[in-house]
Amino acid sequence: MVVDVANFATHTLNGIQYGFILFLIASGLTIILGILDVLNLAHGELYAVGAYVAFSVYGYATGLVAAPEGVVGLAVFLVVALLAAAVAAAVLIPLGVLLEALFLRPLYGRDEVYQLVLTFGLLLILKDVNKFIWGPLPVRAGDVYSGINAIPAAEFVGLNFPTFKLVIIAVGALVVVGLFYFFNRTKMGRIIRATAIDREMATAIGVSTDRTFTLVFAMGAFFAGFAGAMALPQSQANLEMGANPLVLSFVVIVIGGLGSLRGAFVGAMLVGVLSRWAVWQYPPAEIAAPFAIMALILLVKPNGLFGTWGETA
Amino acid sequence: MTDHPSTADDPRPLEAWGRSSYLPSTTTHDGERYVRVTRGMVLTPLRVVGWLALLVLFVAVPDIASLSSSIQLRVLHQGVLFGLAAVGLNVLLRHTKLVSFGHAAFFGTGAYTAGVLATHFDVTSMILLLAAATLIGTLMAGVIGFLSLRHTGLYFSLLTLAFGQLLYAIAQGQSYVGGSDGISVRPGDANQATLLGADLAPDVYAVVVYYLTVLVVVVALFVMWRIVNSPFGNALDAIGQDRTRAQFIGIPVRRYVLAAFVLSGVYGALAGGMYGLVQQHVRPESTLYFLRSGEILFMAILGGFGTLIGPLVGGIVLVFLQDVGQDFTNYFDALTGLVLVLLVFGFPRGIVGSLQSGSPLRDRAGALVDDPSVAGDWVQDGADALVAALSRAKRNLVVLVFGVR
Numbered sequence: 272m273v274v275d276v277a278n279f280a281t282h283t284l285n286g287i288q289y290g291f292i293l294f295l296i297a298s299g300l301t302i303i304l305g306i307l308d309v310l311n312l313a314h315g316e317l318y319a320v321g322a323y324v325a326f327s328v329y330g331y332a333t334g335l336v337a338a339p340e341g342v343v344g345l346a347v348f349l350v351v352a353l354l355a356a357a358v359a360a361a362v363l364i365p366l367g368v369l370l371e372a373l374f375l376r377p378l379y380g381r382d383e384v385y386q387l388v389l390t391f392g393l394l395l396i397l398k399d400v401n402k403f404i405w406g407p408l409p410v411r412a413g414d415v416y417s418g419i420n421a422i423p424a425a426e427f428v429g430l431n432f433p434t435f436k437l438v439i440i441a442v443g444a445l446v447v448v449g450l451f452y453f454f455n456r457t458k459m460g461r462i463i464r465a466t467a468i469d470r471e472m473a474t475a476i477g478v479s480t481d482r483t484f485t486l487v488f489a490m491g492a493f494f495a496g497f498a499g500a501m502a503l504p505q506s507q508a509n510l511e512m513g514a515n516p517l518v519l520s521f522v523v524i525v526i527g528g529l530g531s532l533r534g535a536f537v538g539a540m541l542v543g544v545l546s547r548w549a550v551w552q553y554p555p556a557e558i559a560a561p562f563a564i565m566a567l568i569l570l571v572k573p574n575g576l577f578g579t580w581g582e583t584a
Numbered sequence: 585m586t587d588h589p590s591t592a593d594d595p596r597p598l599e600a601w602g603r604s605s606y607l608p609s610t611t612t613h614d615g616e617r618y619v620r621v622t623r624g625m626v627l628t629p630l631r632v633v634g635w636l637a638l639l640v641l642f643v644a645v646p647d648i649a650s651l652s653s654s655i656q657l658r659v660l661h662q663g664v665l666f667g668l669a670a671v672g673l674n675v676l677l678r679h680t681k682l683v684s685f686g687h688a689a690f691f692g693t694g695a696y697t698a699g700v701l702a703t704h705f706d707v708t709s710m711i712l713l714l715a716a717a718t719l720i721g722t723l724m725a726g727v728i729g730f731l732s733l734r735h736t737g738l739y740f741s742l743l744t745l746a747f748g749q750l751l752y753a754i755a756q757g758q759s760y761v762g763g764s765d766g767i768s769v770r771p772g773d774a775n776q777a778t779l780l781g782a783d784l785a786p787d788v789y790a791v792v793v794y795y796l797t798v799l800v801v802v803v804a805l806f807v808m809w810r811i812v813n814s815p816f817g818n819a820l821d822a823i824g825q826d827r828t829r830a831q832f833i834g835i836p837v838r839r840y841v842l843a844a845f846v847l848s849g850v851y852g853a854l855a856g857g858m859y860g861l862v863q864q865h866v867r868p869e870s871t872l873y874f875l876r877s878g879e880i881l882f883m884a885i886l887g888g889f890g891t892l893i894g895p896l897v898g899g900i901v902l903v904f905l906q907d908v909g910q911d912f913t914n915y916f917d918a919l920t921g922l923v924l925v926l927l928v929f930g931f932p933r934g935i936v937g938s939l940q941s942g943s944p945l946r947d948r949a950g951a952l953v954d955d956p957s958v959a960g961d962w963v964q965d966g967a968d969a970l971v972a973a974l975s976r977a978k979r980n981l982v983v984l985v986f987g988v989r
Contacts, residue, residue, distance in 0.1 A: 310741075368977050369977050373973050373974070376973065377929065387685075388927060389925060389928045392922070392924030393921065395921030395924070396917075396925070398921075400918070402915065407914075482980055482983060485977070485981075486980075514874075521746070525742045529738060557753075558752070558753035562750040562753065566731070569743065573735065
């Protein structure tokens with residue numbers, strides 16, 4: 272069988288952009304897990320909230336730019352759309368801070384079962400908040416998708432591939448680089464890692480764990496929301512959208528090693544690309560593929576691909 | 585049934601309670617009269633009356649349901665079945681301290697086994713369907729347990745979740761089991777299973793299956809009580825407290841934990857098989873989806889995972905709440921969520937656990953009865969805590985956005 276090269280490239284690129292979306296979600300989950308020791312079941316709903324808020328923000332922002340025409344028009348449209356996504360995600364920061372201060376803080380150090388119950392309760396509540404604000408029907412932002420796809424980027428190499436997905440890949444790569452820079456090179460990132468390695472010691476040398484926890488949770492919420500905002504235009508926002516990414520990001524962080532950022536990146540790429548290949552070759556495998564990958568990897572490496580986070584980012 | 589006097593009421597060891605007869609009898613201790621139900625189960629008369637009242641209530645549900653349209657037999661029945669699965673899960677949660685997040689796998693396996701046998705193999709006997717469901721579910725628990733018990737803590741939870749989702753994906757994808765439409769459990773001419781060869785009219789069928797469930801639940805609770813109060817149950821407790829120590833004192837940890845996992849799977853599969861018989865149709869969404877696993881776990885916690893019947897109560901309450909909530913408001917999910925949040929902060933021991941003596945809720949109720957004015961203090965304390973949390977959130981947000989000034 273001859274594998275069609277163009278087809279192969281398309282599916283691989285699809286997998287990579289899917290992997291970046293997964294990474295954005297899973298990175299938040301994994302740093303929250305690594306530092307706060309809380310498995311945040313409501314993380315998928317934060318992703319959904321991001322998508323819904325982005326729907327409203329996109330609607331407002333793209334209204335500012337008339338139908339994009341020409342190189343300049345398209346460029347302006349692209350910038351406005353990306354800014355809108357960032358603004359939508361920024362709404363998640365105060366939400367995350369509030370959730371952390373009101374609900375999670377009293378639970379640190381208590382039995383992990385209660386954290387699961389609480390975050391599951393938050394999941395249900397956030398889901399209905401979405402329903403209350405945006406209604407039960409799915410919403411979409413097709414304008415942004417078609418608008419950005421009007422930029423003929425992939426055709427330079429003779430591929431028929433949506434430009435929007437290329438934008439996701441570019442932005443995702445930027446975020447990855449930014450996150451690793453943040454955790455390896457900046458003072459704040461090192462403080463966070465110090466807190467992850469030894470909470471008591473960090474407190475003893477004057478790190479406010481209180482503030483670090485809030486920061487980490489807000490960061491996690493931000494990236495979940497950003498993933499939602501980036502994923503919205505090519506699909507739709509609906510009330511059930513939080514569940515699947517949540518479960519998949521569990522898979523991703525387990526493959527990579529709990530609490531490991533590098534692991535989350537590798538895991539997300541593996542799951543993204545392999546599951547798209549699976550869909551391409553054998554469509555019914557779509558749901559099962561990530562779990563099969565995870566089971567296989569855990570049988571070979573019981574602690575995931577990378578160890579616990581902290582010593583290296 | 586939840587606790588026997590050697591731990592709760594009486595410091596004396598169990599042996600002192602006499603073991604002459606296997607029949608129920610009464611004994612006297614410190615001038616108090618106790619009812620000795622069976623070996624090791626000695627209850628105060630009040631408790632016996634309470635248990636009997638509960639049992640009567642349980643048995644009378646079909647009659648109660650016929651009185652009022654807001655109580656439906658089907659809903660309560662479903663609650664009881666999920667509660668039974670939660671009782672099984674509680675073996676892991678309460679004794680070995682393992683949080684299984686994939687219990688729907690066994691529930692679904694049981695339900696699907698009944699469905700496949702009824703649809704593709706024309707098995708009509710209820711007993712056979714249940715037995716097969718339990719058997720296949722047990723095998724599944726053995727396999728999943730063997731693979732996931734290599735890990736503890738969160739890895740274990742996530743692995744069980746993954747295996748559950750894997751089964752869900754398979755059930756969704758295979759047309760043999762009906763894909764996402766599911767499979768029906770309607771063997772025989774009357775489109776339903778038979779009990780001991782007897783065909784039943786549809787309305788009789790529901791009631792008969794309910795009574796079969798009551799029987800199964802009572803037996804299952806008794807068996808569970810026996811197990812958790814056996815040396816095996818104590819060994820599980822030891823494992824839950826400290827694995828390494830348990831290993832050192834000679835408990836075969838891996839074998840015991842696997843046994844506990846399989847035991848919990850048996851309960852889940854049995855409940856799932858009954859669910860198939862009750863609903864007569866099995867869908868992947870309602871039996872295998874990971875939210876179901878979560879719900880089974882939360883039923884155990886809602887009812888009180890430190891107690892034997894807590895998970896059963898939790899199952900009934902949660903299913904009932906969801907059903908009533910659906911009629912009452914569009915936002916029933918948030919209602920459930922709110923209950924869970926209140927549970928965590930207000931009564932972490934769950935419903936049954938909070939009713940037991942010595943629980944924070946009982947203490948508070950006692951204080952309230954003594955001096956009603958403390959309620960004002962509590963409201964004040966709660967408000968203060970809320971204000972403090974909000975101001976800290978605000979300060980942290982300001983620091984995050986603008987840096988330290």
